[in-house]
Amino acid sequence: MVNVAVLGYGTVGSGVVEIINKNNALISKRVGKEIQVKYVLDLREFEGDPVQKILTHNFEDIKNDKDVQIVVETMGGLHPAYEFVKAALEEGKNVCTSNKALVEAYGPELIALAKEKNVNFLFEASVGGGIPIIRPLRDCLAPEEVLEISGILNGTTNYILTEMTDNGSKFDDVLKDAQDKGYAEKDPTADVCGHDAARKIAILTSLAYGKSVAFEDVYTEGITEISDKDIVYAKNLKKKIKITGTARKNGDKVSIHVNPVLLSKAHPLYNIDGVYNAIMVRGNMVDDVVFTGQGAGKLPTASAVVSDVIEAAKFIDSNINIEWSEEKLSLEAFDDTEWQYFVRVQGNASDLSDSIKATFGDVSFQDAGFNEEVAFVTPKIAENKFNELINSFKLINKIRLS
Ligand code: HSE
Secondary structure (H helix, E strand, C coil): CEEEEEECCCHHHHHHHHHHHHCHHHHHHHHCCCEEEEEEECCCCCCCCHHHHHEECCHHHHHCCCCEEEEEECCCCCCCHHHHHHHHHHCCCEEEECCHHHHHHHHHHHHHHHHHCCCCEECHHHCCCCCCCHHHHHHHCCCCCEEEEEEECCHHHHHHHHHHHHHCCCHHHHHHHHHHCCCCCCCCHHHHCCHHHHHHHHHHHHHHHCCECCHHHCEECCCCCCCHHHHHHHHHCCEEEEEEEEEEEECCEEEEEEEEEEEECCCCCCCCCCCEEEEEEEECCCEEEEEEEECCCHHHHHHHHHHHHHHHHHCCCCCCCCCCCCCECCECCHHHCEECEEEEEECCHHHHHHHHHHHHCCCEEECCCCCCEEEEECCCEEHHHHHHHHCCCCEEEEEEEC
C-alpha cells in the first residue's frame, strides 16, 4: 500500500483526490501497488463531502505519519507551501507539486534535498497543466542538446487573443470570461502581463540546461497593448498574434523572453487556439517535437500531478536524478536579440514614407484603412538598434515577428 497526503483541497487538490479514487484500480495496477489518499490537509471544513473523513487541519499529522510516503502539494503560493514541502522531504517523503512559483523559486534546493534523502521532488503539473512536458524534457529528450524551447504557455492570454481574433471580442470582456471559467490566476495581471508564462519558461529552460534561470531575468512583455487594430493588421499579414515564451541557444548563451509575436501559418504554434497550450522543443538530434493540450483546469492539471504520484510510487526507494543546479545560466541580453518588427507610428504615409525607408531600409508598408497612422514591417534588426531608430517617430505599437 502506498499512502498519499494531499495539501490543499482547492481546484487541483480536489481533482487529484477525484482521479486517484475514480481511476484507483487502473492506477494501482500500473504502479503494481495499491494507492490510497490517507489525508487531505485544508483549513476549511467540507461537510457532506466524503473527504471530511480524511481531513486534517494539522500538517504535523501528515509529517509524523511514517506510513505516508507521498505528499502532494496543491496549496499554491510560496508560504507555507515551501516549509511543508521541505519538512516532508526531510522526513523522507516524496513530494509532487503543481506549484510553479515554488518550483521556480526553490527548485534546485528541493531537488538537492530530495536527492540527499533518496526520495523525489516531482513537478510535472507546474508547467503546461495537463501537457506532459517536464518528464519528456527530463527523460525522453535527455539525449538532446536543446537548441530552442518555444511555447504558448498561458491559457488565459491565448484564450483572449483567440477570441479577439476569431470573434472580434473586447479584451476586458474575454478576460472576465476567462476568470469565470477558472483559467485565470487569482490576480490576472500574472497572466496578462506575462509573468505566469515567464515562470514557466524559466522552469523549462532551467531543466533543459541544468542551471537556474530566475523569472525576474526573463525579458517579459504582456498582451495589454494589443488592440483590435493590431488584430486587423495581423489578419492582413496572414499571421496570428500569440504570446510565446522562448529560450534559444546562441553560442554559450541562451536568450529567454516572453512577448507577443506574429506567427505565420507554417509555425508549429499557429493553430494552437483557445485555452490550449503547446510547447515546441528543438533538439540537435531529434529536430522539432511539439507537445500540446490543456494548460489549465482542474482535471488536466490534477492528471499531471497524479502522473507524478505514479512515478514516485514506482520509484519509492530511489531518487530519480534531475539536473538543475543553483548555478545561474548565462543569458544573452535581450537588447542583442534580432527581430523583424511590425510597427505602427502616428502620421501620414505621404509625410513619413521616405524617412521610414531612410531609417529602417527595405520595409514593407501595410495599409489596413486606418487614418492618421503608418504601418510597416522592418527587415531584421537588433532590439537596441530598433529602439534607437524608432525614437525619431511617434510609436503606437510594435509586435515582433517570429
Ligand atoms: N492561469 C494559468 C493559465 C493557469 O491561464 O495558463 C495555469 O498555470
